[in-house]
Amino acid sequence: MKPGFFVREALRSIGRNAIPSFAAMASVLVTVLVLGVFIPVVQATTGAANEVRGRVLVDVYLQKDATQADIDRVRDRIQSVETAGKVEFVSKAQAYQREKARNPEAYQLLGKNPLPDTFRVTPKKPDDVLKLRDALAPAGVSGGRTPIDESIESVKSSKDESTKILTATRVVKLAMGALAILLVIASVLLISNTIRLSLFSRRREVEVMKLVGATDSFIRWPFVIEGVVLGALGGVLAVLLLAVGKIALVDPLAEDFALIAAPRTIQFGVLAVLLLGASVLVSAAGSGLSLRRFLRV
Amino acid sequence: MAIVERHKDELERRAGPQDRAPAVVEFRGVTKHYGTEKAGLTEATFSVQRGEFVFLVGSTGSGKSTLMRLLIKELEPTKGTIKVAGRDLAEVTRRKVPYYRRNIGIVFQDFKLLPNRTVYDNVAYALQVTGHSRKEIRNRVPDILRLTGLSTKLHNYPDQLSGGEQQRVSVARAFVNHPPLLLADEPTGNLDPETSIGIMQLLFRINRTGSTVIVATHDAQMVDRMRRRVIELQRGRIIRDEHSGLYAPRDMNTAEFGALLREPAPAPKRVEKDPIDELWGDEA
Numbered sequence: 001m002k003p004g005f006f007v008r009e010a011l012r013s014i015g016r017n018a019i020p021s022f023a024a025m026a027s028v029l030v031t032v033l034v035l036g037v038f039i040p041v042v043q044a045t046t047g048a049a050n051e052v053r054g055r056v057l058v059d060v061y062l063q064k065d066a067t068q069a070d071i072d073r074v075r076d077r078i079q080s081v082e083t084a085g086k087v088e089f090v091s092k093a094q095a096y097q098r099e100k101a102r103n104p105e106a107y108q109l110l111g112k113n114p115l116p117d118t119f120r121v122t123p124k125k126p127d128d129v130l131k132l133r134d135a136l137a138p139a140g141v142s143g144g145r146t147p148i149d150e151s152i153e154s155v156k157s158s159k160d161e162s163t164k165i166l167t168a169t170r171v172v173k174l175a176m177g178a179l180a181i182l183l184v185i186a187s188v189l190l191i192s193n194t195i196r197l198s199l200f201s202r203r204r205e206v207e208v209m210k211l212v213g214a215t216d217s218f219i220r221w222p223f224v225i226e227g228v229v230l231g232a233l234g235g236v237l238a239v240l241l242l243a244v245g246k247i248a249l250v251d252p253l254a255e256d257f258a259l260i261a262a263p264r265t266i267q268f269g270v271l272a273v274l275l276l277g278a279s280v281l282v283s284a285a286g287s288g289l290s291l292r293r294f295l296r297v
Numbered sequence: 298m299a300i301v302e303r304h305k306d307e308l309e310r311r312a313g314p315q316d317r318a319p320a321v322v323e324f325r326g327v328t329k330h331y332g333t334e335k336a337g338l339t340e341a342t343f344s345v346q347r348g349e350f351v352f353l354v355g356s357t358g359s360g361k362s363t364l365m366r367l368l369i370k371e372l373e374p375t376k377g378t379i380k381v382a383g384r385d386l387a388e389v390t391r392r393k394v395p396y397y398r399r400n401i402g403i404v405f406q407d408f409k410l411l412p413n414r415t416v417y418d419n420v421a422y423a424l425q426v427t428g429h430s431r432k433e434i435r436n437r438v439p440d441i442l443r444l445t446g447l448s449t450k451l452h453n454y455p456d457q458l459s460g461g462e463q464q465r466v467s468v469a470r471a472f473v474n475h476p477p478l479l480l481a482d483e484p485t486g487n488l489d490p491e492t493s494i495g496i497m498q499l500l501f502r503i504n505r506t507g508s509t510v511i512v513a514t515h516d517a518q519m520v521d522r523m524r525r526r527v528i529e530l531q532r533g534r535i536i537r538d539e540h541s542g543l544y545a546p547r548d549m550n551t552a553e554f555g556a557l558l559r560e561p562a563p564a565p566k567r568v569e570k571d572p573i574d575e576l577w578g579d580e581a
Contacts, residue, residue, distance in 0.1 A: 005425065016413040208409045211369065212470070213399035214426040 020198035028234030231283030319383030327377035337363035402471030461492035517544035
C-alpha cells in the first residue's frame with residue numbers, strides 16, 4: 001500500500017501546488033534545454049579548435065639533389081626526434097602535381113619542376129611545434145640555423161602563425177570549458193533554489209505532519225517522488241524540444257556546411273539519456289536534501 | 298460526579314505503590330532556559346493522573362506553551378525529568394519521537410490544519426501516518442467527524458470553514474487515534490465565547506472516554522464554569538495547583554474593583570509639539 005500511497009500523495013500535491021510545481025518544472029526544462037544546446041556547441045568548438053591545431057606542422061625541405069638514400073636517412077633522423085609525430089613524405093613529383101592542380105597557368109609557364117622533396121612533420125603535441133623545429137634545426141651561435149642533416153636544405157615553420165593558432169585555440173578551449181562549468185553551476189543553483197522556494201512555502205505543512213507523528217521518511221518520500229516526476233517531465237519536454245530543433249534547424253544546415261558536421265559531437269540519443277538522467281537525479285536529490293532543514297522540528 | 302471522584306481518589310490512596318498505575322504525566326524539577334538567562338519554566342513539579350482534566354492558566358510568557366512543547370518533545374528540558382506514562386522522555390530518541398507523538402493528541406490555537414487537504418483528508422492523515430488501512434480509515438473518519446459535528450463539511454477545505462469548525466477538525470484529528478493523552482494549547486484562543494463552549498464540551502466528552510486532557514487557556518469564564526483542576530503558572534513557576542479551582546485565586550470583590558477604577562487616571566497632557574506634525578515636515 002505504501003508506495004502507492006506515496007505516489008498518490010506526490011501527484012496530489014503537484015496538482016494542488018500547480019504554480020510552484022510548474023516553476024520547478026520550467027526551471028528544469030530551461031536548464032536542460034540550454035545544456036542540451038551547449039554541450040554539442042562546446043564539443044564542436046573544441047573539436048574545431050583541435051583540428052586547427054592539428055594543422056600546425058614543420059616543413060623540412062631537402063636539397064634538390066637528394067638521393068633516395070638521403071631521403072631514407074633523413075626520414076630516420078626525423079623519426080628519431082622525440083617530439084615528432086606523423087612524418088609525411090611529399091616527393092617532388094607529388095608536390096608538382098598538387099601545385100599544378102591549384103594554379104595550372106603559373107606552372108605551365110614554369111615548364112620544369114622547381115619544387116624540392118619535402119617532409120611534412122606533425123608534432124606529437126601541437127604545443128611542441130617550436131621545440132620540434134629547434135630539434136630539427138638547432139639555432140647556431142650566430143643566430144642562423146643549421147639543420148641536423150646536410151641533405152636538408154632548410155626547416156621551416158611559420159613561427160608567428162603557429163603561435164597565433166596555438167594561443168587562439170587555447171583561449172577558445174579554456175573559455176568554452178569555463179562557460180560549461182559556469183552553466184552547470186548555474187543550472188544546479190537555479191533548480192535547487194526553485195525547489196527550496198516551493199518547499200519553503202510548504203514548511204508549515206511539514207511541521208504539522210511532524211506534530212501528528214509522521215516519521216521523516218513518511219514525509220520525505222512524496223516530496224522526492226514529486227521531484228522525480230517534475231524533473232522527468234521537464235527533462236522529457238526539453239529533450240523533445242531539442243529533437244525538434246535538431247531535425248528542423250541543425251540537420252538541414254549540416255548538409256550544406258561542412259563545419260557543423262565535421263567535429264565529432266555526442267550522439268543525440270546518448271545526450272538525451274544523459275540529460276534526462278541528470279534532471280531526474282538533480283531534482284529528486286534536491287528536494288530530498290532541501291527538506292532536511294524543515295524536518296528538524 | 299464529585300462523589301465518584303472522591304471514591305476513586307480514596308481507592309488510589311489505599312492502594313500500595315506497586316498497584317498504583319504510573320501517573321500519565323509527571324514533571325520533577327523541570328527547568329527550561331531559553332538562551333542563558335531567560336527562563337521558560339523553573340523547577341516545575343507536578344503530576345497528572347489518568348483520566349484527569351487539567352487547566353493550565355497564567356498570562357502569556359508564564360510558561361504554559363513551554364510546558365506543552367516539552368511534553369511533545371519539541372523542546373528538551375534544561376534540567377529535571379519528565380515522565381509520560383512512567384517513561385522518561387529523555388530516553389525517547391529522535392527517531393522514536395514520531396511514534397511517541399502518535400499517542401498524544403495535540404490541538405493548537407491556530408488549528409494547524411493542512412491547508413491543501415479536505416476536512417476528511419486532514420483527519421485521515423493522522424491515521425495514514427500510523428499505517429492504518431484504507432478500509433479502517435473509511436470506517437473511522439466519518440465516525441469521528443460525526444462526533445465533532447462536521448459530517449456535512451467532509452469535502453471542504455480548511456479555508457472554507459469558520460474558526461470554530463476548523464478547531465473542531467483539529468480536535469477530531471487529535472482524537473481519531475484515541476490517544477491516552479490530549480494536549481490543547483489555547484484551543485479557544487481565537488474563538489468567540491459561544492464557539493469556545495462547544496470546543497470545551499468536545500474536550501470534556503473526550504475526557505470522559507478515558508483520555509487525560511491538559512488544556513492551556515486564558516479563558517477565565519470557562520475555567521470557572523468547568524471547575525476542574527487548575528495549575529497556575531507565573532513567570533515559569535507553578536504558583537497554584539488546586540482541584541476544582543477557579544481561574545483567579547479569588548474573585549475580586551466589588552470594593553476592590555471600584556478602588557481600581559478610582560485610581561487617578563493619568564491626566565491628558567498637552568504636548569507642546571506634536572510629533573505627528575513633523576511627519577511631513579519638509580513639505581509643509
